[in-house]
Amino acid sequence: MTSPDPAPEDPADPLRDSLRRERAHHDACRAALAAMRAGADLQVVTGEDVSASGADAEVLGHRLRSQAKALRELPDGPLFFGRLDFAEGTGGEHAGLAHHIGRVRISEHPAVPPLVVDWRAPVSRAFYQASARDPQGVAVRRRFGWAPGSRGDSADLTGLEDEHLGSGEIRESDLVAREIERPRVGPMRDIAATIQPEQDDLVRAEPSASMCVQGAPGTGKTAVGLHRAAYLLYTHPQRVRRGGLLILGPHRAFLSYIAEVLPSLGESGVRQSTLSDEIARHPVTGTDPEPTAAVKHDARMAEVLRRALYARVNADAADDLTVAEGSCRWRVTGTEIARIVTDVLAEQLPYDVGRERVRSRIARRLQERAERHSGTRPVSWLRRTERSRPVSACLDAVWPRVRPEEIVAALLADPARAADGLLDPGERDALCRARPPRSYRSARWSAADLVLLDEVAGLMARPRGYGHVVVDEAQDLSPMECRAIARRVPFGSLTVLGDLAQGTTPWAARSWPAQLAHLGKPEAGVVPLTVGFRVPGAVLDLANRLLTRLGTDVPPARSLRRDGTLRLRRADGDLPAAVVSAVRDALTHEGSVGVITADADTPRIRAALTTAGLDTDPRLTTVPATLVKGLEYDHVVAVEPAAIAEAERRGLNRLYVVLTRAVSRLDVVHGRALPWEG
Structure with a gap:
């Protein structure tokens, strides 16, 4: 049985019979999950009166409440996506058994085999790694096709697909291809059903090992990081939860986009934050010119600040x-x-x-x-x-008592002594405030100042540490921002995710070894992901034309998808009208539409779409280029690439990011020459 679709007519058809049995199994799973939820809530109630010491009772109560909360917050959806049938006579504890694979373990009773095995369990690894060349004891690997957007109704199980690994069958999975290419509407989905072998290796790496994933667009590096977090929470719950697990994203829009992934995998209560939020001692009310911000983010500032602080000791x-x-x-x-x-x-x-x-x-x-x-x-x-x-x-x-604000305010008023021999005169001038505040209490702090304050605070007392931190878009971190993260993982491990080609800040990394040294993990290995599953080949081929001009040593990405479309649309004198036309065409297709413009052009393009009455469609988003990193849309309308490239120092890198946000179709609307054609 290899069809991903249901048999239409014959009730005696084997495929139809298999679907009927699998739907019945799903009904049993759903009933068991409801019983698990009720049982977890009951355990919380009875656990409140447990006979134990105060500390033991508190620990037990927290554990029971956490388990009940995770089950309650598990989003509705299909309860399994695969099945493994192990061959008879292959040895091992699973010989002759069949296991359904899902996002969480579902069992009718702890003493009997589970109805669904968690995708993170050791036995589930064969679902991702077994092949005809190395079946790992698996006779048949079955994948299930569910209706898009299913909330877990058994009738939504619409198809199945079997791979007979035991007999050496080699075939591409249509269901995996459909799931990967499914239109992107709403927040990011988990990829538990479609994890590829090379991604699985990264997800299941040792918890003590720090790693860096250099991932080309569409290779799933963000999903790998989130699934690794879920895997560590499952396999080492006490160790990871005791130390704490932190997900660091580049901005809050990105955090909103990924917010549902971990709950869908049965993990709740994980801190997801931005570095700005982690180090925020004050609201950001000031701004820095780029030369000033560049000096403040430079690694040499760590020594400048150390000097400024310890100069108070006399x-x-x-x-x-x-x-x-x-x-x-x-x-x-x-x-x-x-x-x-x-x-x-x-x-x-x-x-x-x-x-x-x-x-x-x-x-x-x-x-x-x-x-x-x-x-x-x-x-x-x-x-x-x-x-x-x-x-x-x-x-x-x-040895006077001081506050970080006193040290930083005094330094910015007169950096000469602390910066002598470290910064040149021009850098010292850029650092010096033209009008210093009367005291640190009236200072207006910029985003870069908060990094300096955190450095001084870290010199004074160690901040809260985490057992594991996942850092996304790490190529954009400055050396001083990296140090802020390193202080929070002094004894834990890091999963560093990024793409040097997508570095857009003035201080973006050009080398992973240097960046990892700033993060305090110079021993971490760098693993490249170059095969794209989300971005179509035509889009990646276009983006790859920019790589040679970016000044980073990044291999070109390639895509397994050949289904996408790319259109270059020339605007004859009226750019907003051309954008409106492209958006009208885009909205005739299924899925989300992102209109991405240079920041300065966003208001007029948004106004044109509003005038045309298109802004009422919930699938449409108009977003400045500086805020699009980490996001994906089925259809992207990239507006005036030349303007995006010219808007900032690393504008070509920003354009590379913009072009690779499309996971199905890309329209490039332009009135000027295209940057990759020069």
């Missing part, structure tokens, strides 16, 4: 310290205090830790004096002495 300010206790006076000389400060500085501790260590050592010197005179002092005496006014005043003189 061992020479140490005076003799005397603390009274009744009629006695205990004294520590200024020379001793200066030596304490110098010794602590040499230990290279975080600033706040160093300050408290100086306090502690001064107090212990006082304790030694007191105990030589009149015996042992209790711990309470030591703690009281540490916080006494004379000790605090001495500490403030040699």
Whole structure:
């Protein structure tokens, strides 16, 4: 049985009979899932009265609530997408068994075999890796075809497709092709049903291993990162959840686009954020000229900021310290205090830790004096002495308490001393504020300033760390932004996703080894994904014509799809009218339509579409080129490529991004010469 479609007439047809049995199995799965949800809610109720210590009860309650929440939040949809029939006599625990593969495990009882095996379970790996050359004990791999948008009604199971791996059958999967090419409407979908072997290798890599995926457009690198997160939560739940898992996206629109992927895989409660949100100490109310922002994002600023912070430490300010206790006076000389400060500085501790260590050592010197005179002092005496006014005043003189805002504001007012020998005069001038605020409290902070503030805060105290962080669009991170991420994964691992050809910021990476060093993981391997599954060949071929002009060593991508269309539409004097015409044509097809323009052109193009009455179609989105990264549309109308290329320093990279947002059809509307034709 290899047809992806149902047999139309004969009730005795084997395919129709198989569909009937599979639909009945799906009904059983749906009933079992409902029972699992009810049982999980009941466990939460009964678990509240569990007889255990307070800490144990709290841990158990959290676990039960998390399980119940994940089941409740599992979106409606088909409960399985594949099946593995293992051959008899092949050895192993699965010989002669059949397993349905789905997004979550479904079982009627923990003691009996599950009705559906989670796609992340070890046995499920054969679904993605088995082949006619290496069947891995699988006799038949079955894939199921579901009606688009199905919410899990068994009647939506419309077809199935069998691959007889045990007999050496080699064939392309029509169902996989249909799923990959299905129109993109709404947020990003999971790819659990269509993961390819090379993607599966990345998803199931060891949790302790950091990796970098250099993924050409449409190769599924974002999906790989999200599925790897789900895999780690499934296979190492205690380790990953204890350390925490963070998904970092380039902007909030991107996070909205991917928001439903992990819940669809049965994982909820994962923090999905942007780096800007993670480091935000203040709202962004200021802006920087590009030269100023470029200096602030430069790796040398880390040393400039370290100098500026530790310049506040002054061992020479140490005076003799005397603390009274009744009629006695205990004294520590200024020379001793200066030596304490110098010794602590040499230990290279975080600033706040160093300050408290100086306090502690001064107090212990006082304790030694007191105990030589009149015996042992209790711990309470030591703690009281540490916080006494004379000790605090001495500490403030040699190792003052500061805030990151004070350090950064003072540096930007006068960077000369801290930047001497690190930045040239022009860079120091770019860094210096023309009109410094009266105090750090009235400062207006730019996005780049927040990165500087986070660096200083990290020098003062270590931020919260995560067990694993997935970083998407990592090629656009500056060295200082990379350092902010590295501080949050000091002992954990990273999954770094990106494409050097899509680097659009002025400080975008041109080399992955250099970027990984800034991220604190120089040992991470770089794995290329060059086979596109989403972007049609005609679109990739056009985009590849830009690669030689981008200044990055990235291999051309190739696509397995030959079904897409590409049209170059010349606008004869009226660009908005040509765009309206292209959009009208695009809306006659199924799927989403993205109109992508240079940022400056977006208002007039949007106005033209509104005047034409096209803006009411929910499938249509008009988006500036600077906000389109990471998004996909079935049909893209790229407006005036020359304007996009000229709008910024790395405009050709931005144009490469724009062209590769199309997953079915691309219209290029232009009135000027095309950049790749020069």
